[in-house]
Amino acid sequence: MASINTNIKHYPGFLAVTVFCLFLLYAPLLVVMVYSFNDSLSIVKWEGFSLRWYHDVFNGKETAKYKTAAWNSISIAVMAATAATIIATLAALGMNRSAQWRGKSASFALINLPLMVPEIVTAVATLIFFSAIGFKTGYTSILIAHIVFCIPFAYLPISARLQGIESSYEQAAMDLYATRTQAFTKVLMPLMMPGIISGYLLAFIISLDDFIITNFVKGAGIETLPTAIFGAVKQGIKPNIMAISTLMLLVSVLFVCISYMVGRSGSPTSQNSE
Amino acid sequence: MSIAVAVDQLSKHYADVIALNNVSLSINDQEFFTLLGPSGCGKTTLLRVIAGFESVSSGSVHLHGKPIANLPANKRSVNTVFQHYSLFPHMSVADNIKFGMQMKGSTASHIESRCKQMLELVQLGEFANRKPAQLSGGQQQRVALARALAPEPELLLLDEPLSALDLKLRQAMRLELKQIQQETGITFIFVTHDQEEALTMSDRIAVMSNGEVQQIGDAHTIYEQPRNRFVADFIGEINMLDCEVLSSSASTDTQYTVACDITGLAQLTANADQSVTPGTQGSLCIRPERLQLLAADHPDAKLLGTVDQLVYLGTDTQTTVVLNNGIKLLVRSSNNATQHIVAQSGEKIGIGIDTMAARFLDN
Ligand SMILES: Nc1ncnc2c1ncn2[C@@H]1O[C@H](COP(=O)(O)OP(=O)(O)O)[C@@H](O)[C@H]1O
Numbered sequence: 001m002a003s004i005n006t007n008i009k010h011y012p013g014f015l016a017v018t019v020f021c022l023f024l025l026y027a028p029l030l031v032v033m034v035y036s037f038n039d040s041l042s043i044v045k046w047e048g049f050s051l052r053w054y055h056d057v058f059n060g061k062e063t064a065k066y067k068t069a070a071w072n073s074i075s076i077a078v079m080a081a082t083a084a085t086i087i088a089t090l091a092a093l094g095m096n097r098s099a100q101w102r103g104k105s106a107s108f109a110l111i112n113l114p115l116m117v118p119e120i121v122t123a124v125a126t127l128i129f130f131s132a133i134g135f136k137t138g139y140t141s142i143l144i145a146h147i148v149f150c151i152p153f154a155y156l157p158i159s160a161r162l163q164g165i166e167s168s169y170e171q172a173a174m175d176l177y178a179t180r181t182q183a184f185t186k187v188l189m190p191l192m193m194p195g196i197i198s199g200y201l202l203a204f205i206i207s208l209d210d211f212i213i214t215n216f217v218k219g220a221g222i223e224t225l226p227t228a229i230f231g232a233v234k235q236g237i238k239p240n241i242m243a244i245s246t247l248m249l250l251v252s253v254l255f256v257c258i259s260y261m262v263g264r265s266g267s268p269t270s271q272n273s274e
Numbered sequence: 275m276s277i278a279v280a281v282d283q284l285s286k287h288y289a290d291v292i293a294l295n296n297v298s299l300s301i302n303d304q305e306f307f308t309l310l311g312p313s314g315c316g317k318t319t320l321l322r323v324i325a326g327f328e329s330v331s332s333g334s335v336h337l338h339g340k341p342i343a344n345l346p347a348n349k350r351s352v353n354t355v356f357q358h359y360s361l362f363p364h365m366s367v368a369d370n371i372k373f374g375m376q377m378k379g380s381t382a383s384h385i386e387s388r389c390k391q392m393l394e395l396v397q398l399g400e401f402a403n404r405k406p407a408q409l410s411g412g413q414q415q416r417v418a419l420a421r422a423l424a425p426e427p428e429l430l431l432l433d434e435p436l437s438a439l440d441l442k443l444r445q446a447m448r449l450e451l452k453q454i455q456q457e458t459g460i461t462f463i464f465v466t467h468d469q470e471e472a473l474t475m476s477d478r479i480a481v482m483s484n485g486e487v488q489q490i491g492d493a494h495t496i497y498e499q500p501r502n503r504f505v506a507d508f509i510g511e512i513n514m515l516d517c518e519v520l521s522s523s524a525s526t527d528t529q530y531t532v533a534c535d536i537t538g539l540a541q542l543t544a545n546a547d548q549s550v551t552p553g554t555q556g557s558l559c560i561r562p563e564r565l566q567l568l569a570a571d572h573p574d575a576k577l578l579g580t581v582d583q584l585v586y587l588g589t590d591t592q593t594t595v596v597l598n599n600g601i602k603l604l605v606r607s608s609n610n611a612t613q614h615i616v617a618q619s620g621e622k623i624g625i626g627i628d629t630m631a632a633r634f635l636d637n
């Protein structure tokens with residue numbers, strides 16, 4: 001049938017291109033992960049397996065520096081993701097559960113614009129904004145910037161989920177004497193939860209590994225993990241960087257997996273098998 | 275008999291669509307009342323107005339004498355069985371059933387015993403802890419019914435609740451629904467586009483089209499005495515013969531006998547709800563089962579024609595007869611009738627008419 005001809009597997013060289021792309025994507029990560037276990041100061045010569053660089057990360061000369069940076073990264077990511085998720089949830093409700101209001105489509109564009117604007121532009125603009133209003137750069141300025149750019153990432157899964165929930169569930173709740181608030185807390189919110197959790201985790205990851213914007217708005221004297229790693233790499237790559245990178249990768253992969261699994265669980269419409 | 279629901283001169287407009295136009299009806303306490311009409315005629319809109327999901331453009335709705343048109347849905351003692359059930363997917367069957375009573379603030383002990391009672395009523399006792407997604411369509415339908423009945427509403431609204439079920443289940447559920455309605459004594463407003471469903475279940479039926487009520491009556495009246503051509507055509511099958519009125523006279527206080535001239539064929543009498551001025555153009559309407567196949571030379575044969583097609587339907591045989599002016603008539607004869615004629619296609623045949631069952635409807 002037609003599908004035989006259009007099946008992409010039958011294009012010559014398809015397999016080779018696929019393997020090449022996968023190699024390009026994952027080989028560097030693989031190298032970093034493998035060499036984080038290298039028992040050597042060298043970053044290119046393999047001299048046997050060891051955990052010395054992981055030990056170095058937690059008990060070495062630079063432990064204090066990385067500990068502070070990690071704490072900054074995680075605390076900012078938690079707060080930014082929380083704030084962004086709350087704002088994104090409210091925005092999604094406003095966009096999906098209200099009659100047409102003036103500026104609705106403009107607002108939709110506005111919410112998603114940060115996804116399209118080059119990050120460097122946002123970074124410069126945010127810095128200019130902070131200095132224009134005389135806001136002192138530091139922990140708070142990083143936090144505010146992170147909240148703002150995390151909103152669209154949290155918004156996407158939450159809004160997608162909400163769109164899949166028919167409004168008849170809330171109507172059924174109100175029909176059964178629930179107030180508007182009860183209909184939200186007892187019916188709509190539990191149904192939205194997978195989307196909210198996905199949005200939160202996505203925002204968390206985006207905040208955790210942001211470099212460009214953070215680097216612009218952080219000011220002197222404060223580092224997050226990405227800026228600390230960048231600073232260290234400028235003075236030459238030491239294998240402990242690879243150990244830190246591997247740990248960060250692990251956290252990211254974990255979060256993405258959770259997000260994926262939560263997103264797949266129980267679609268609200270699955271009960272109405274027609 | 276007290277009146278449960280009174281809808282008075284109700285209209286509902288959406289931008290440029292008139293979904294309901296000046297609808298008035300009153301529904302008795304403990305009645306099984308059906309809204310019947312083709313898709314898009316405004317049945318759901320009327321139900322949503324009564325439930326409180328839509329505001330009215332004009333008119334009023336009273337529930338047991340209290341005006342409710344401006345009350346929010348959660349303040350009306352009215353519950354709905356939604357078309358796609360809308361069971362809360364994150365709650366168990368029991369929690370779904372308890373929801374309304376919890377929101378109303380019933381006592382915990384009452385909620386427990388009522389929930390048990392409802393589960394028994396719909397025969398789902400052993401499924402109390404399942405999630406809706408783990409139930410079949412028919413079971414979900416029963417949970418939706420139990421959930422809506424549990425808070426003991428003054429009125430239950432059902433929007434095509436059986437339309438998602440397959441035929442066998444649908445037929446079984448008809449009887450079950452009717453039985454539950456009689457047991458609980460709650461007034462039901464049932465919406466359907468399926469005339470068979472309406473005829474078998476309802477105490478009374480309102481036939482709707484284009485946002486207007488065409489006729490209200492019990493199944494017998496709607497079927498035997500349709501008030502206009504829409505109702506006659508929508509419910510069951512009917513033959514319509516163009517005719518001109520020759521004269522009309524009162525036969526009882528409310529019925530008139532009309533003599534009609536079926537142009538160029540015959541003169542026949544029919545019933546009408548009001549007196550009709552001679553010369554009026556209209557239709558003589560008669561159900562296929564009220565016609566009788568006779569030998570062409572039979573003295574009772576009022577019309578003559580040629581047999582065109584025979585369809586065997588098990589209990590009945592449906593014969594299409596082409597009259598001498600080219601009009602086709604459907605005749606339905608019971609297959610156990612003692613004197614039924616086995617006609618042959620192409621054969622000349624006579625048709626007898628039960629004139630008591632013929633109705634004159636103007637255009
Ligand atoms: N929210 C709405 N906005 C605009 N038109 C609507 C809306 N809801 C229903 N209608 C229109 O009102 C008419 C009646 O619809 P409905 O009550 O759903 O019919 P039914 O249930 O009998 O099939 C239809 O023409 C439909 O298109």
Ligand SMILES: [Mg+2]
Binds near residue numbers: 314317318319
């Ligand atoms: Mg409908």
